[in-house]
Amino acid sequence: MQVTLLQQWVGVAAAMMLLVVFALLAQRHMHALLRWFALQGIVLALTSALVANVADVPELYISAILALILKGVLLPWMLWRIVINLGMHREVEPLVNVSVTLLIGAALVLFSFYVSLPIEKLSQLVTRNTIAIALACVLLSMLMMITRRKAITQVVGFLAMENALFFTATSTTYGMPLLVEIGVAFDVLIAALVFGLFFFQIRKTFDSLNLEDLEDRQ
């Protein structure tokens, strides 16, 4: 099968998604983390738009625009405001050392490649070879949630996972039905608002956003 240039661009975009997730994992500073998170939203929108073009699925353009506005601008901006209001400028504190986390991440990519091989054989879509990368992005975001101490980095991990799921949907089935996608997008927006309230409540009650302190009070 001849691979067109645009299809190769989809591959490049998928590789960029993977790189951005790794950058999120490796980040030490809160502000840089949020910048990478915004970049992830933009890359996600770009990937959706590319897939929409390659596979000729015009609905995906709408989800691309939705992703760009919501995940590339609005959510990072909200998190940014929360970080500023909470006065968190210090470094992100991972539970596991960064280099080890990255190596675990590389192993996760290998694992998801192995797992998704049979799925790729069944699929007929042009984006079938990005399924492994999409799955890897989901697992890596989950790894980020697990290995962080602060509530806010865990939330960034959660939102990154949502981005990765969106990407998975795009690469496995050319996206979810538009109605579902819009619904999920607004759910995430509301979730981010609720998280923001939670942060303030947690800090008011426990004087820190460090989740280990919550366990100590039991």
Place this chain on the structure above:
Amino acid sequence: MSLWIWNLIEALLIIGMAPFTATLVKRLKARLQNRRGPPLLQGYRNLAKLFIKQPVLASQASWLFRAAPYVIFAATSLAAAIMPVILVATPLTSAADIIALVALLALARFFTALGAMDVGTAFGGMGASREMTFAALTEPALLMSIFVLSMVAHSTNMTAMIDIVLNTGLGLRPSLAFALAALGLVTIAETGRIPVDNPATHLELTMVHEAMILEYSGRYLALIEWANQIKLLLFATLILNLFFPWGMAGSPDPLYMVIAAVAWFGKLLVLFVLLALFETWMAKMRIFRVPEYLGLAFLLAILGMLTHYILEVGV
């Protein structure tokens, strides 16, 4: 037979031009920092001065200390001879593949560390231990990033690897971009450039390479410094010829050779300007951050390999 002569010319070109290019980087860097920098022939003058001077040896220095510079220089020069510079297919390249090239550089490094530890000064031992710690991290990253390209070409032979980049429409391969980024990071670490090591001074406690050769003087020092300059040029050529081989001569026709040499030098100039910019832009990092930096290079190489399998093989 004439191919062997071309191969010899290429090797001599790298060895002969190394002091010039090293001075060129210094001068570009100086220019970026509003200094004038050394004249372009300063590299040769320094080497000539060191060759004339009588070496001073520590009283405890064994034969190993005296033999090490020759081994280092010989191994690096041989590595330079393996590397196809202008001509794609040279006889030595078919005799030794890229793993041999990395092994020769490892041999040179091993003898640098041995020479450093031989006299038993604190600095030598410290530099050697640091160098070997970093080497344990750079070498896998270096090999991994090269293997990405060998997997694309299905060969570790450099001629085959260059051929595949030259002759087939590579298209957009994210794996090669990852491999190039990894190789760039490794090159900076291997040649002791700024975020990892500072080539301009031996007055820092964080020095690595300079700490190892602190005890050397005279012609021994000249050989080691020359070998180091060859290494810089060799790594630059490795990046250029493996990833951007356009312009290299396919046959030993003098006209093509001249064009290829000019193209090589032009690409080299661009790369060195980038290197000087990078060195001016970066600050030297803490020594304990270096493993993290090299871990990043290793990770990028692994990602290159995985994306090659995931995105490019199945299609």
